[in-house]
Amino acid sequence: MKSKIMNYFNASKEEFSDWKWQYRHRIETVEELEKLIELSEAKKEDIKKALEVFPMAISPYYASLIDSKDHNCPIRIQAVPSSAELKKSSWELEDPLCEDKDSPSEESCITHRYPDRVLFLISNRCGMYCRHCTRKRRVGNREYDYPEKAIREGIEYIREHSEIRDVLLSGGDALLVSDEKLDWLLGELFDTPHVEIVRLGSRVPVTLPQRITPELCEILEKYPSVWLNTHFNHP
Numbered sequence: 001m002k003s004k005i006m007n008y009f010n011a012s013k014e015e016f017s018d019w020k021w022q023y024r025h026r027i028e029t030v031e032e033l034e035k036l037i038e039l040s041e042a043k044k045e046d047i048k049k050a051l052e053v054f055p056m057a058i059s060p061y062y063a064s065l066i067d068s069k070d071h072n073c074p075i076r077i078q079a080v081p082s083s084a085e086l087k088k089s090s091w092e093l094e095d096p097l098c099e100d101k102d103s104p105s106e107e108s109c110i111t112h113r114y115p116d117r118v119l120f121l122i123s124n125r126c127g128m129y130c131r132h133c134t135r136k137r138r139v140g141n142r143e144y145d146y147p148e149k150a151i152r153e154g155i156e157y158i159r160e161h162s163e164i165r166d167v168l169l170s171g172g173d174a175l176l177v178s179d180e181k182l183d184w185l186l187g188e189l190f191d192t193p194h195v196e197i198v199r200l201g202s203r204v205p206v207t208l209p210q211r212i213t214p215e216l217c218e219i220l221e222k223y224p225s226v227w228l229n230t231h232f233n234h235p
């Protein structure tokens with residue numbers, strides 16, 4: 001499947017290993033997807049319906065892991081939309097973890113539920129939009145792209161709350177900001193005396209592993225206590 005995808009994009013080995021190339025070439029339409037994996041006419045219509053509400057974006061790398069002929073391939077099911085996503089039961093919530101309720105304001109990037117830790121959203125982008133995401137209301141939605149002002153306000157909030165010792169950077173994907181921005185942000189957070197650890201919430205080790213570059217590792221190594229929280233799904 002990898003060579004099929006590389007041929008489709010006419011990609012060199014260097015390009016395929018470059019996370020920015022991978023990000024720019026994420027598969028976002030049915031027209032692209034049907035050239036890479038088997039899709040019935042009914043499934044194409046089904047995907048289109050789902051795409052009216054929720055975006056699709058599959059990195060070429062992650063697409064290369066899909067069994068193109070198996071319609072129940074577990075990797076395909078995580079990445080390819082289904083109109084079942086549009087069904088909403090009366091008990092379902094748009095914000096299923098009630099994160100917005102524990103945010104200091106509507107515009108804030110912070111969720112502060114437990115006294116000593118905060119969730120700090122810094123990006124609304126991902127290497128691949130997971131169909132099972134619990135933050136679909138924000139992820140991939142341009143309205144929720146966090147401006148620098150909101151990020152600075154998040155840092156200020158953490159500085160003003162000395163009980164916070166643990167910051168979880170997430171999004172979207174915490175590793176889809178630039179190296180420079182991440183370095184700056186980690187510097188600001190570790191410059192705050194009461195911040196002891198920073199966790200990075202990221203699926204790029206799974207969906208866009210090219211993002212883990214030597215340059216990124218050098219940045220992470222500079223800081224005293226950085227943890228990476230990721231998640232793999234497997235049968």
Ligand code: SF4
Nearest residue numbers: 126129130133172203
């Ligand atoms: S990587 Fe995380 S935030 Fe992004 S779509 Fe998947 S589960 Fe949601």
